Amino acid sequence: MAYTKADPGSRRDTIIEAAARQFAKAGYDATTMRDIASLTGMLPGSLYYHFRSKEELFAAVHEEAIQKICDSVVRAIDPAADPWTRLEQAATGYLESMLMHDSVYAGIIVTEFPRRRSRNLREQLIGHRQRFERLFADIVEELPLKDGVDRSYWRLALLGMLAWTYVWYRPGGDPPKVIAQTMVKMLRNDTAQADS
Amino acid sequence: MAYTKADPGSRRDTIIEAAARQFAKAGYDATTMRDIASLTGMLPGSLYYHFRSKEELFAAVHEEAIQKICDSVVRAIDPAADPWTRLEQAATGYLESMLMHDSVYAGIIVTEFPRRRSRNLREQLIGHRQRFERLFADIVEELPLKDGVDRSYWRLALLGMLAWTYVWYRPGGDPPKVIAQTMVKMLRNDTAQADS
């Protein structure tokens, strides 16, 4: 029986991880099946036993990336905390999975734009991403914001700030937690209801 | 005598514009010299009379893109206005050059990541970008912010929010001016000094 998801340690999982590393470093187009094969110690043709095509491999990498990010976000959240705290925790989890060297997955969803891929692939990628975005949308929905504040804009603004850290962040800078707290705070006081 | 910049209407300029359109649509790697040649009605080899390589052509496109964005930003600013107003105007100019269909240049600096290119090209691209970022840095420097607010974070947060609109914006949504004002306002009240 074939697995559809990646068991940790399986060959399929090894390939996905190597592919993720290369996709993150060079981008989809500039990554060759030979690069990926070489990283796993295999020959190019052997990859096709596990994945039908480069696109399918990328879709698997993308799904795994979303999975890892969502895990990191969910793990960072204390469900008993108030919405503002939970948002701060979610942002921290997101940035951690994006900025720490050992995890190379999150950068992919920032740098790869579904619009540029084939229709089939594009729809898969967009589907994956919605799982991630809902995580934040749900928290933002519970935030006590002033009347008249557009929660859509509010959420997109925050996600934009966070995603863009991937562009300017350099190792040795402030840790993800500090950045996350700073950014949430920047958006907070203006739109929040007065603490009664 | 060769020109180094693009005279409007020149052959070189025509190529740059066609290339920009294709780079924006498909990305650097997925854009072929044959695509660009075909858009201008030339044959692939003919492009090499005007540009020594694909990288050099892209560098020219990138420089032109920065130029166009900076123009759009500067044109939107009223130098006599106060810093908050000028920031709002700058943001509007940026979004206009990015989100309006007729200009295809701004998307390139959001979707192409210098880190992934050769060292030579990378350094050129980063150099271009600094011209654009200084435009915003200068205004942010003059903003009357509360003591203790990190202007670096503040600027990066705003630029992230703005750049990310390229990912989620769809034609028919709010006009750039509304988005720019909304986003500046979101960051404003928290960190601004009280209006004395």
Add this chain to the structure above:
DNA sequence: CAAGCAAGCAAACAAGCGTTCGATAAGGAG
């Protein structure tokens, strides 16, 4: 031990890539 399947190797394929190069037409300068 025999059979069968999982996994990978080795080698090739056609297509497409960036780029090169000699030829060529058009037009201005002397």
Add this chain to the structure above:
DNA sequence: CTCCTTATCGAACGCTTGTTTGCTTGCTTG
């Protein structure tokens, strides 16, 4: 008329790409 430059064509070169195919190993199961 001759010479030189500008701009392009037409055709190819060498290389890399994603992918396919037939063969071989090695483990597992009966």
